[in-house]
Amino acid sequence: MLEHSDDRAVNDWCIEHLGHPVAERTFTAGNLSVVHGLRLTNGREVVLKIRDEDPRLGACTWVQHRMWQAGYPCPEPLAGPLPLGTKVASAETPLPGGEGPAPADAPRQFAGLLADFVTRAEDLDPRPLLRPAPAWVHWYHKEDGVWPVPDDRDVDLNAERCSATAWLDELGAAVRERLEEVRDAACVLGHGDWDGRNVKFRDGRPLVVHDWDSVVHEPEVVIIGQAAAMFEGGPTGAGASVERTAAFLEEYQMARRRVLTSNERQLCWAAGLWVRTFNAKNFHLDAFDALGRDEAETRMRHAGIR
The missing domain is CATH 3.90.1200.10 (Aminoglycoside phosphotransferase (APH), C-terminal lobe)
Incomplete structure (x- = not known):
């Protein structure tokens, strides 16, 4: 389980919006955003993206969801953007790996x-x-x-x-x-x-x-x-x-x-x-x-x- 105060906030966010607490953090990355790979207690893996509030974010997620529905190669949005402390967070399915073309x-x-x-x-x-x-x-x-x-x-x-x-x-x-x-x-x-x-x-x-x-x-x-x-x-x-x-x-x-x-x-x-x-x-x-x-x-x- 996660223990620090920021981790507890992430844990609470996952319980509220994804239905399960966090069992393990698998990675942390990011530049303008902080990105966490999380494994929930039900075994589900998600990617959580935390960043500053921006009026664009809801519209961006709306487009992502519609493109995912249309079969475009992108992660499925699962929740958010929704408040997490002073930031906002979104969750999506992980699609790791890949490389550049020749x-x-x-x-x-x-x-x-x-x-x-x-x-x-x-x-x-x-x-x-x-x-x-x-x-x-x-x-x-x-x-x-x-x-x-x-x-x-x-x-x-x-x-x-x-x-x-x-x-x-x-x-x-x-x-x-x-x-x-x-x-x-x-x-x-x-x-x-x-x-x-x-x-x-x-x-x-x-x-x-x-x-x-x-x-x-x-x-x-x-x-x-x-x-x-x-x-x-x-x-x-x-x-x-x-x-x-x-x-x-x-x-x-x-x-x-x-x-x-x-x-x-x-x-x-x-x-x-x-x-x-x-x-x-x-x-x-x-x-x-x-x-x-x-x-x-x-x-x-x-x-x-x-």
């Missing part, structure tokens, strides 16, 4: 699974509480300055000015201007953090999509673009190469059976460049170099930014 096949696998997500979600209620998007996708924020408030640290990126990142500030402003074209565009449901930490395969087939707190309701070019830039991303904020981004965009069009116009492709590149630039500005505080100037200039050309 390197040569990664653009097709990741793009195809995202296209399936967008297609399956077309008939779902758009859930207005899903906007605004998380910070790394939130280019249309209303903060003073180029950058929104980051989700992973208490800092004003607009106040972090230095010669080493001045070019990122200029680039971020240029990307925002390019994306103004889709500020009022029609939106679709998708996933806003589409990389190998959250998307798993097994034997070349989709196994599970995690991190449903990152469900977004954004223009399709934004959803495509951020995924194409970041599907091979990781904790340092770097992502897919220019060549792999281009391959992802081609594979997405084939999987979605939709040909993007030249302007739409540019907007995809711009949306991906926003994420890469935001990450570069944010992770500079950790001494990570997440975007080189040469790559940025290439992505700018693809985005139609001069």
